[in-house]
Amino acid sequence: MQKFGGTSVGTPERIEAVAEQLTETVRAGHKVVVVVSAMAGETNRLLGLAHQIDSRPSTRELDMLAASGEQASIALLAIALIKRGYPAVSLLADQVGILTDNKFSRARILSVATERLWQELEQGHIVIVAGFQGRDIEGNITTLGRGGSDTTAVALAAALKADECQIFTDVDGIYSIDPRICSGAFRLPLVDSDSMLELASLGAKVLHSRSIEYAATHQVPLRVLSSFKPDQGSLICYQGAGMSLPKLTGIACQKDEVWLQLTGISSALQTQLFKEFARQSVETDLFTLLGPQQIGFSLNRSDLSVVEDLCRELAAKQSFDWLVFTGLAKLSIVGVGVKANPAVMAVVLEQLQALAADPVTMQCSEIKLSVLLLERHLASLANELHRLLLIEEI
Known part of the structure; x- marks a missing residue:
């Protein structure tokens, strides 16, 4: 195939x-x-x-x-x-x-x-x-x-x-970061499917995230190659493949992000809103409970008009307020060693401080750490984190 x-x-x-x-x-x-x-x-x-x-x-x-x-x-x-x-x-x-x-x-x-x-x-x-x-x-x-x-x-x-x-x-494979953002990007010969799914869903454009989901579900051997340069490319591998993989896989960057903050929205309306998101296939990320009846989440700008229409419909039933913050980008560090290594968070915080870049929000899970920040800081932060975390390997 x-x-x-x-x-x-x-x-x-x-x-x-x-x-x-x-x-x-x-x-x-x-x-x-x-x-x-x-x-x-x-x-x-x-x-x-x-x-x-x-x-x-x-x-x-x-x-x-x-x-x-x-x-x-x-x-x-x-x-x-x-x-x-x-x-x-x-x-x-x-x-x-x-x-x-x-x-x-x-x-x-x-x-x-x-x-x-x-x-x-x-x-x-x-x-x-x-x-x-x-x-x-x-x-x-x-x-x-x-x-x-x-x-x-x-x-x-x-x-x-x-x-x-x-x-x-x-392109000739999966890279540690978008080469257009960081000149030090290097190709990954092997990528585990969990990390690849995170990279794809977080902005790495080489593969569609649904294709990774489907491949993982059916254990399809999946390889990314260049149409213009003969090479082995990058192989997506699966758990138990017995291959040595790096603790940190790569950094994904996603521009045109939006942060939506809703205040005074009841738990019932929150449930109804996210059911509508599911029905209309609106993807959100970095969901945060900010306080009683106050939530925040990120989404791509392309979905903003749909989301605001839904908010207006629900607010007509029970009043609540929302604020939209644009001009944002999401940077995500992906790999099996993210949460287990506190030094990763320390480096991220240090670099944010050096850039005077206050993040809108941050979240960490088992294999990713995501930061939402002003888009103008994205390239500088990405380059420094790539150097420190993936080349020098703290």
Whole structure:
């Protein structure tokens, strides 16, 4: 099982290069199913068109529109393979039988049919499947959210019991920190699945967090490789694999964070609010009980309008106040040794003091320590913590 992202198929020339790579895999004796994203920038272009027409378009129609990007890229890749004399067939997720729930733009995969896939493979075809999409029980086209093609690839690999799920992208593996933020970032040859899930959910963009969840649940061997440079990449491993792993894995950085502080909200309304978050797939983090009927939590700015609409609806039933703090970023240190090593917290506090950067909130769990702070302090703090914690290894 192989998956190629948008940059890997971003131009006709790159599609031709992917076709060459796939033919090499076939010549090595492998049956190939490949998942492909839309060409780089295409999904944004399509969504931009929708928002020119309506600032808050129907989510069902957005999914119908966004899913069309993958249809173009899988057909183009099939054409490139057929031109080379290799039989190939492109299939939409609906043709494969990828069933999802009905949460448009953030759907979750419920099941994957394999009959059509095995039929095509037995006929000697290279099967090219559209990532990022599925259908619900009513036959509506759904999409899996940003990075959802990773989840498609892992789900197909699990269903087919593939030897390995290889995610080809524009980077050559998982890094200790985003190289765009810290020039000292280094590649991690091995990453445990728990740490990888934390990194993905906390801002590391190489893999979609749902794909890690799915891979861990089904124990899918998962490797991240570069489309442009042959290498072993980074392997996601699982508990009991017998591999030596570092105590601290990496640092994840997430910009465009928002802190929402609610005052005078009853426990009943708190419960109702978070049930609505679950229904609408709004992800929150760093939940803090600030006092009687006072809570705070972080979320991505992209979800703010939905959350504020929900707050207005509930406040109409029982009055409460809320404050929104923007211009924030979240930095998270991830690894099995975070909580067990008090020196990690000491270093973080020392560096925050040196930058005169008062955090909005901090939280520590078994394998992560997260700090919410002003975005302007993020790069400086990230670089110093990376040097002290991951290079010098206190």
